[in-house]
Amino acid sequence: MDCVSVQRILDTFADGELDAEQAVQVREHLRGCHGCRDRVETVRALKTALNRSFANIQAPQALRQQILQSADVPAVSPDPSATRHIRAPQRSWRNMVVPLALAATLVLIVTLWRQTPDVAPPDGTMSVVPARLVADVREQHRRCIRNSADGHHAADLPRSCPQIADKLSDDLQLAVLVPSLDAGGFAFFGADRCGIRGRPGAHVLYQSASSETMLSFFTVGRWVEVEVGLEDRKVEGLKREYVVSAKESPCVVAWHDGPQSYILCADLTQKSLIAVADGIRVAVGPAAGVERFAFHRGYRSGR
Amino acid sequence: MLEDGTASSEPEVRSDGDGTETLSSARFQEIALPHLDAVYRIARVLTSNEAEADDLTQETFTRALRAFDRFELRDYGARPWLLRILHNVFYTERSRRKREFKLPDEVDFDHFADEESSTTSQPLALDTVDWEQFDEEIKEAVAGLQPEYRLVLLLWAFEDLSYKEIAHVCGCALGTVMSRLYRARRQLSERLGDYARDLRLRGAEGG
DSSP states (O other): OOHHHHHHHHHHHHTTOSOHHHHHHHHHHHHTOHHHHHHHHHHHHHHHHHHHHTTTOOOOHHHHHHHHHHTTOOOOOSOHHHHGGGSOOOOOHHHHSOHHHHHHHHHHHHTOOOOOOOBOOOOEEEEEOOOOGGGGHHHHHHHHHHHGGGTTTSOOSOOOOGGGHHHIIIIIOOEEEOOOOOTTEEOEEEEEEEOGGGSOEEEEEEEOTTSOEEEEEEEBSOOSOOSOOGGGEEEETTEEEEOOOSSSOSEEEEEEETTEEEEEEESSOHHHHHHHHHHHHHHHOGGGOEEEEEETTTOOEEO | OGGGTOSSSSOOOOOSSOOOHHHHHHHHHHHTGGGHHHHHHHHHHHHSOHHHHHHHHHHHHHHHHHTGGGOOOOTTOHHHHHHHHHHHHHHHHHHHTTOOOOOOOOOOGGGHHHHOOOOOOOOOOGGGOOHHHHHHHHHHHHHTSOHHHHHHHHHHHHHOOOHHHHHHHHTOOHHHHHHHHHHHHHHHHHHHHHHHHHHHHHHHHHO
16 A cells, blocks of 8 residues: 555554454555655544543532432532542543653654553563573573562663753653673564553563673553554553554653763654654763664564 | 433343432442542543532432432443433533534534644654643643533543443543544544644743
């Protein structure tokens, strides 16, 4: 399919409403077309922005009481513990969606649309046996899951990036690893998605300064949207759940900055995440000397 | 009966014989009230007015309660049912006030791509963005949409409803949902795009 044909059905695709056969064709087109992919991300970003902007609206307590009384149900106490059972679970968009997402939204609304970096700090790091690159990451996931009761998730790597801590820690909330790698090299074996503990996330497999193969995993708070496709979701009433599959997002990028290397993981496509990282580079300053990005899928970079 | 959204095809008379008022009220509390905040949020954004949102929400739940013994959880669930009532209350009220409005022509869904215009942009400096202002821009942009577009947009954004579910809530055809959603998103993005461009211009002037 060409761009014109795809664009006629792209919104439907982005909403997950396209029939399976056409969705396959669109997905095929998206693999090689950044423009159309951006358009799909646009739709998601707009949903994110809307939810964030109206996140604080809740029914006033007085209205709640009136409705309860009209239902002839004893009025509930304003005590939150007493009302919890009748309140709908609230999406904490305000907490989850960070300003960076809005910045991205602004940019993409003109042309490039982005998803929300909605990522918690890395949940943990563990030493693993040397893996045979990306194909082994899945097995490492299983190891990780099996070992999750053993407390290995207590991260032993620093989670901050001092130069840009003010940008990262609270505002951007991007997962950052500073693996203290030496300047001589950085082996970034691969990353893959996983759904550990019922939360979507990603695993990153890399080599530490001591040549140990390390595995860190990240979870994201919620899928903003996974790659759209009917097979990716289950709808149970109004609850929409996403199953993890090997699609593009979340993605991981890594780069060198002076003696340190950084890894970012976010629920973004690769292109968007690079843009995010590039923004951080700007925040650090022109002399920061970010040299290159390493992508997942077994890319290995060195100096 | 369609005005109150309670007598269309989906709710059915229950024949379980337990429909005492107490049980019905308790069940109503269990099934409908958890959606109060969600319904209120839609009402609040749809009306752009706190008092109207209160009235609309209250009337929605009043009618829902009145019709609750005919409601059965199937097909769409409680929230779309409530939202459908909200939709009907909203338009009944608008009709009563004789506020005539006319929608622009619906989009020809086969020609979406023809309406697209390509634009280019330069990177936006993040530190020039006032996020509170951005939220306000979004709110104003949403408030500027035709109510029909606004409702479809909110159902899509807040509730993650499918086209079919939105069509059910709004009582319209799937194609109408698609074109309204397309239009709403496009109008919103144009408005926010203007904001982004202004911001970029101001950033350029400043530095």
